[in-house]
Amino acid sequence: MLSASVYIIVCSFRNQLSVxxxxxxxxxxxxxxxxxxxxxxxxxxxxxxxSSRATAARRNGxxxxxxxxxxxxxxxxxAMGGLALMVVTVSSWIMPFNSGLLDFSEPEVxxxxxxxxxRRQLLIHRMLRSQIGMLFGALIxxxxxGSSLGGFTRLxxxxxxxxxxxxxxxxxxxxxxxxxxxxxxxxxxxxxxxLPIGVMTAAVAVVATAxxxxxxxxxxxxxxxxxxxxxxxxxxxxxxxxxxxxxxxIRPLLAEGPLAYVAALVQALLVxxxxxxxxxxxxxxxxxxxxxVVARRSVEPATTGAPxxxxxxxxxxxxxxxxxxxxxxxxxxxxTLRTVDKRSMVRMLAILGMLTAVAASLGQANKxxxxxxxxxxxxxxxxxxxxxxxxRIDMRQDLGHLELLKTWPVKASAVIxxxxxxPGALITGAAxxxxxxxxxxxxxxxxxxxxxxxxxxxxxxxLLAPSLVLSQLTxxxxxxxxxxxxxxxxxxxxxxxxxxxxxxxxxxxxxxxLMLSAVPGALAGGIVWFAxxxxxxxxxxxxxxxxxxxxxxxxVLLATEALGPLYEGLDVLAVERSE
Amino acid sequence: xxxxxxxxxxxYTTATGTFAAVDDLSFIxxxxxxxxxxxxxxxxxxxxxxxxxxILRPTSGHLRIDGHDLIEAPLEAKRCxxxxxxxxHLFEYLTVxxxxxxxxxxxxxxxxxxxxATLIEELELKGKERSLPGELSRxxxxxxxxxxxxxxxxxxxxxxxxxxxxxxxxxxxxxNTIVARAREGAAILLSxxxxxxxxxxxxRVIIMDRGKKIADGTFAExxxxxxxxxxxxxxxxxFLRVTGHDAQS
Numbered sequence: 001m002l003s004a005s006v007y008i009i010v011c012s013f014r015n016q017l018s019v020x021x022x023x024x025x026x027x028x029x030x031x032x033x034x035x036x037x038x039x040x041x042x043x044x045x046x047x048x049x050x051s052s053r054a055t056a057a058r059r060n061g062x063x064x065x066x067x068x069x070x071x072x073x074x075x076x077x078x079a080m081g082g083l084a085l086m087v088v089t090v091s092s093w094i095m096p097f098n099s100g101l102l103d104f105s106e107p108e109v110x111x112x113x114x115x116x117x118x119r120r121q122l123l124i125h126r127m128l129r130s131q132i133g134m135l136f137g138a139l140i141x142x143x144x145x146g147s148s149l150g151g152f153t154r155l156x157x158x159x160x161x162x163x164x165x166x167x168x169x170x171x172x173x174x175x176x177x178x179x180x181x182x183x184x185x186x187x188x189x190x191x192x193x194x195l196p197i198g199v200m201t202a203a204v205a206v207v208a209t210a211x212x213x214x215x216x217x218x219x220x221x222x223x224x225x226x227x228x229x230x231x232x233x234x235x236x237x238x239x240x241x242x243x244x245x246x247x248x249x250i251r252p253l254l255a256e257g258p259l260a261y262v263a264a265l266v267q268a269l270l271v272x273x274x275x276x277x278x279x280x281x282x283x284x285x286x287x288x289x290x291x292x293v294v295a296r297r298s299v300e301p302a303t304t305g306a307p308x309x310x311x312x313x314x315x316x317x318x319x320x321x322x323x324x325x326x327x328x329x330x331x332x333x334x335x336t337l338r339t340v341d342k343r344s345m346v347r348m349l350a351i352l353g354m355l356t357a358v359a360a361s362l363g364q365a366n367k368x369x370x371x372x373x374x375x376x377x378x379x380x381x382x383x384x385x386x387x388x389x390x391x392r393i394d395m396r397q398d399l400g401h402l403e404l405l406k407t408w409p410v411k412a413s414a415v416i417x418x419x420x421x422x423p424g425a426l427i428t429g430a431a432x433x434x435x436x437x438x439x440x441x442x443x444x445x446x447x448x449x450x451x452x453x454x455x456x457x458x459x460x461x462x463l464l465a466p467s468l469v470l471s472q473l474t475x476x477x478x479x480x481x482x483x484x485x486x487x488x489x490x491x492x493x494x495x496x497x498x499x500x501x502x503x504x505x506x507x508x509x510x511x512x513x514l515m516l517s518a519v520p521g522a523l524a525g526g527i528v529w530f531a532x533x534x535x536x537x538x539x540x541x542x543x544x545x546x547x548x549x550x551x552x553x554x555x556v557l558l559a560t561e562a563l564g565p566l567y568e569g570l571d572v573l574a575v576e577r578s579e
Numbered sequence: 580x581x582x583x584x585x586x587x588x589x590x591y592t593t594a595t596g597t598f599a600a601v602d603d604l605s606f607i608x609x610x611x612x613x614x615x616x617x618x619x620x621x622x623x624x625x626x627x628x629x630x631x632x633x634i635l636r637p638t639s640g641h642l643r644i645d646g647h648d649l650i651e652a653p654l655e656a657k658r659c660x661x662x663x664x665x666x667x668h669l670f671e672y673l674t675v676x677x678x679x680x681x682x683x684x685x686x687x688x689x690x691x692x693x694x695x696a697t698l699i700e701e702l703e704l705k706g707k708e709r710s711l712p713g714e715l716s717r718x719x720x721x722x723x724x725x726x727x728x729x730x731x732x733x734x735x736x737x738x739x740x741x742x743x744x745x746x747x748x749x750x751x752x753x754x755n756t757i758v759a760r761a762r763e764g765a766a767i768l769l770s771x772x773x774x775x776x777x778x779x780x781x782x783r784v785i786i787m788d789r790g791k792k793i794a795d796g797t798f799a800e801x802x803x804x805x806x807x808x809x810x811x812x813x814x815x816x817x818f819l820r821v822t823g824h825d826a827q828s
Contacts (some may be wrong), residue, residue, distance in 0.1 A: 309672040311709055320683040321693035327684040335672040404668045406634045408685045409657035568653070572634055573591070 005125040013132060023485060030068045032483075035504055043231065076227035079234035081250030082243045083207070089246070090204055092175050093197060101126045101173040102286075118284040123173070123279065130169060138162035156261055160252030163268050164304035167249060170275040177282035193285075197280070203242035210239035244273045299553065309338040324410045328418025329425070332393045336426065349433065356437045359444075373441030376434045383431035384465050388472035389425060392418040395477040396487050416481075419472045420560070428466045435462055456538035460545035467552035471517050474559045475510050481566040517555050523546035567575075580645045581609045581766030582735050587640035589626050602790040604640070607667045610734070610798065613757065615777035616770040617814075618787035619822055622771045627663075627787070628739050629701040631768070632662035644735050658686065661733035666739035667720040669712040674700075675723050676708040679730050686731040698726045699754065717743040725753070729760075736760055738769040742776065754780055778814040786821050794821045 023029045104112070104126070112122060142158030172197075181193035210233045220226045234243050248271050250263035314337045318330045356376075359369040398405060398419060405415065438445065439458035446454060480487045525548035532540035581604055587604045590597050601623040616624050629635045633649055633656070642649040647656035651785045663689040669678060676688065677696070699705055702722045712720055721744045729735065742750050757780055761767050771777055775783060784801065786794040794801055794817075801807055801817050810820035 113663060118820065270731045273752065309711055309713070311674055311711060318677070318680050318684055320688055322684060324685055327681055331670065331673065331681060334671075338672045401668060401670065403629075403634050403664070407632045407657060407660070410685055510687050569636070571636065 002124065002128075004120075005128045008125075009129055011134070029483075029485070032505060039504055067205040074416040076231045076251045078247040079230045081253070082234060082247035083230070086204070086207065086243065086251060087576055088232045089171060090200060093200065094174055101130065101169055102176060118285040120280050123283060123286060127166075127170070131166075134165045134169070135162060138165060156255075157253060159265070159286035160268070163252065163272055166251050167268075167272045167275050170272070170279050174279040174282055177279065177285040181282060181285040184244070189285075193282075206242040207233070212238060219494075231397070243520040245274075304393070309335075312338060312342065314338075324408075324414045325418035325421055328415065331517070332419070334421035335393055336422070342509070352437060356440055359441060369441050370444040373438050373445035376438035376441065377445060377483075379434040380431050380438055380461070380465075383434060384461075384468050387424070387427045387430070388469055389507070390477060391423050392476075393423050394448075394473060394480075395425075396480045397568075399480060399484055399487055402570070406572065412567040415560045415561050415567060416474075416477060416560045418556075419477060420470055420556075424470045424473055425467060428468045431465045431469070432462055435465070450538075453538045460541040462548050463542065463545040467521070467549040467556070468518070470556045471552050472510055472514055474556050474563075475513050478559070478563055478566070479506060479509075479561060481570055484570060517552060518548070520555070521551035524548060524551055529553060580732060581607065581612065581655060582642050582645070582768065583607045583641075583643045584631070585625070585641040585643075587627070587630065588638050588643060589623075589630055589635060590638045592610045599790050601630075601787075602785070604790075604792050606785055606792065606795060608735070609766050610764050610766050611761055612783065613761045613767040613769060615781035615784040616768055616787065617772070617774065617784060617818060618776055619824075621789070622787040623790040624787055625739060628662070628737050628768070628770055630650040630662075631737055632660065632664075633657050634662075636804065646709045659734045660737065661728035661731065661735070662737045663728045663739065663741055665743050667712075667717070669720060669723060671712055674709050674711055675715075675726075678723055678727055680729045681776055682730055685785060688731050691730070694730050698729055701756070702726050703749070703752075704797050714743075718746060721745060722749065725756075730757070731816075734765055736765050736767045738767065739773055740770075742768065742771065744774060786818060 101123070112125070117125075118241055125282050138158045138161040141161045142154040145154060154301070178193045178196055182195070186192050213232050214229045215226075220229060236249060246509065248264070248267040252261060252268050255261040255264040314334060316330060316333060316397050318327060355372055359372045361370055394510050408415075410418075435458055439455065442449075442454040442458065449457075525544035528547050529540050529544040532543060584604055584606050587601060588599060589601045590599045598708070604623070604627060605615070616627065618624050622762055627634065630637050631649070637650070642656075645659040647659065649656045670681075673681065676699075679690065679695045679698070682688075683695070688694060699708060702725060704719070704722055704726060707715065707719060711725070715723070719723075725741065739752055741757070745753060750815055754776065757767060757769065769777065769781060778798070783797050784794070785792055795802075795803040796804075798814065798817075801821075802810075802812055807817055810816045
């Protein structure tokens with residue numbers, strides 16, 4: 001089985017790589033890859049070289065020594081990290097955490113479950129398959145950690161993080177298996193499953209008692225003393241033994257010098273091996289746990305991370321006759337309303353309303369009002385400028401249904417307009433709600449600005465919001481039609497260097513295009529403002545914003561028409577699908 | 580009217596270069612006619628059907644539905660067309676009834692309530708109207724796709740393995756539905772590996788192999804072909820002879 005696992009991993013990796021490399025023959029993907037490589041170089045490697053020079057300079061004696069506080073912090077690192085790890089591991093028994101190790105893919109279920117393969121071998125196979133992702137993650141952590149670190153230190157950090165991730169994955173899987181074992185009909189099996197819970201409870205009790213003794217009898221005088229006492233708890237008595245496995249996992253990340261590092265690594269690997277042995281010994285529960293996962297998959301969406309839809313009365317029934325754009329908007333609305341409960345939305349709005357009312361009633365001097373107002377204003381800006389990138393219930397998601405969409409007798413521009421309608425309305429609605437709160441509390445957020453200016457400015461922003469949102473959504477949908485293989489389908493995330501470059505291009509490009517598309521509207525709005533401003537004051541912002549939004553809206557309409565041929569020419573084979 | 584395929588070709592680009600999935604294919608399916616499209620795996624049947632449905636763009640040639648060119652007048656062509664694929668693609672967040680409603684809206688079906696009620700009854704979807712695709716079996720999902728195809732008055736119907744996943748009763752009903760639609764004047768192109776089904780419902784058969792049409796005619800015409808006289812009278816025997824597999828079997 002081991003050779004079969006390695007074969008699957010190698011073939012999948014090789015084929016994925018080959019598909020991505022082949023994709024680079026197309027200039028648009030090549031451009032994305034170049035941007036991705038450049039980003040990696042300038043973000044990590046160029047900075048790395050600079051920091052190496054700085055490190056060399058420090059070695060030459062031109063740097064200042066670490067302050068005492070930093071030295072204490074470094075010494076208490078394993079204890080603090082160990083305690084944090086202990087909290088996480090304990091909480092995984094209370095709040096089940098899915099390690100993903102038992103989330104077999106559909107082909108794995110079809111090919112490997114009926115095969116003459118033992119449960120242990122299946123676990124090892126999943127463990128091996130998860131290594132590429134974890135190695136990549138560890139490598140990235142090593143690359144981004146501390147700008148002053150040298151290349152070898154980064155490698156050491158990467159190895160330490162990798163061991164931590166592997167152990168975590170094994171541990172969380174073992175917890176899942178132990179939980180399955182707790183439901184076993186066999187009394188002996190149930191007793192065995194209680195054993196780790198007993199050990200964990202005892203360890204927590206020991207550490208909690210030591211901490212209580214250390215901190216409750218005489219309160220610490222400062223943060224430095226807190227760190228010193230934590231260090232004492234982790235190195236003396238029974239608590240040192242209870243915390244040892246957790247601290248052992250942290251030590252490779254903080255070890256100074258090669259010898260200390262090797263020693264820390266050996267200890268961490270011992271913990272990993274112990275966890276692996278526990279997981280493999282729990283393999284008899286694997287059948288139940290894996291069956292649970294497969295059964296869950298059969299009633300839930302197959303894609304990892306995909307939402308679960310629930311049929312709810314939405315109060316909107318699509319009439320059999322009418323404009324096709326509305327049909328697309330209705331379809332997207334159903335998707336939203338089946339993932340988000342209408343009552344929860346109403347409850348959220350009620351809480352926001354109550355919070356606003358309470359904040360307002362407390363008066364201008366109260367900080368709650370300025371805080372709620374400030375958050376609402378920031379939320380408005382986020383909704384207008386960032387939400388179109390995040391909310392993908394448009395063509396970006398419907399590319400997965402392209403085969404169906406393509407058979408419909410609907411004008412391409414109408415399809416695109418229809419795709420923009422619901423997310424546009426949803427984001428605008430959210431922006432308006434937050435803006436209303438911000439305007440209501442604007443006296444506390446912007447006390448130096450007059451009421452006239454605040455109200456006119458808010459109303460103008462409300463007028464501008466739909467056109468700005470729709471303009472960005474148009475850009476995102478245009479990109480989805482131009483670079484379909486770059487767009488992650490549904491809840492997938494596209495991978496590869498070119499995809500990373502694409503995200504960067506997208507972010508920069510969207511902002512640039514948004515600014516360019518706003519120029520004619522802004523100019524026209526500016527003229528209106530200059531013409532009326534001197535007579536009516538800040539109220540002139542309203543007609544100026546209306547003119548600007550009308551022009552941007554017209555641009556959006558023209559863009560949907562212009563994008564029609566792109567949709568018609570889009571080949572369903574250009575959309576990348578995952579396993 | 581019906582559908583016409585003229586010198587249709589479609590190529591794919593792969594790692595090893597480009598290859599023609601369909602090459603210079605021409606045929607006509609008249610109104611009221613049921614034509615079977617058969618061939619070994621990789622013959623180009625699904626590519627032909629998906630191109631006729633407007634999913635894939637032809638590399639060369641013309642595809643016409645009721646006289647409307649799929650490239651020049653795609654909306655008019657698609658309005659006359661219903662495609663029932665072998666793999667049911669449904670929106671995971673819409674119920675069975677909402678799928679029908681959405682299709683009705685896109686095709687402008689005015690008597691939706693009557694049509695949908697009849698179809699739900701006919702395809703045994705009663706009680707499943709408010710179910711999401713994730714809650715349905717594969718056969719049921721296939722029935723939803725078929726219902727979506729039949730809810731409007733399409734004059735050209737394309738079926739790609741229409742019986743996949745259906746139970747025996749469903750198979751019989753599907754067969755009757757296909758024949759009934761042809762009697763009402765629809766042009767039907769049906770692709771299937773179930774040769775007995777093709778033999779039973781089709782009035783004519785087109786056999787494809789490696790992207791090319793290698794036989795086209797009624798069963799009597801094919802059986803009378805000089806090279807097929809000795810093949811036997813069943814479609815299976817004719818198919819094996821035409822594709823050069825009779826000696827191996």
